[in-house]
Amino acid sequence: MTALIEDLHARNLTKKVLLVVTGEFGRSPKISRSDTGSKGIRFGREHWPQTMSVLVCGGGMQHGQVVGSTNSNGEHPHDRPLTPNDLWATVYKHLGIDQDATIADYSGRPQLLLPFGKPIRELI
Incomplete structure (x- = not known):
């Protein structure tokens, strides 16, 4: 590493x-x-x-x-x-992915990509 x-x-x-x-x-x-x-x-x-x-x-x-x-x-x-979702919210922000975006589950219902979490302000 x-x-x-x-x-x-x-x-x-x-x-x-x-x-x-x-x-x-x-x-x-x-x-x-x-x-x-x-x-x-x-x-x-x-x-x-x-x-x-x-x-x-x-x-x-x-x-x-x-x-x-x-x-x-x-x-x-x-x-x-912090939670793992805070980390992933930070990664999504870095990659330009909208945290509030949804994807369809197997029954076609929209599910939030990340249901909670905020980007870690000390890193961004």
Whole structure:
């Protein structure tokens, strides 16, 4: 990822290319322990939907900042909580897609492309 970002900067492509690196969940702030029987005891971090990290680079956006924070244990949003839809609203704005646009579902009823979320003002 670092090499890609450095390459985008070196080629002056960060105004045209928007890179979004995310997963579907954060990881629990505490290491869990589970006994897997024949495989022994394992330690790890479980899925944690309460918080997550996302990296956004390029797209002519404002770089070099952290938006939002968690409590001191990394358990819950503390400052400037955002949702995945806020991220996608930001991406749609970057791509010139109308967030209020609709697409037809399988029965032909119009459904909002993004039912909620606002572009992240610190990035645009």
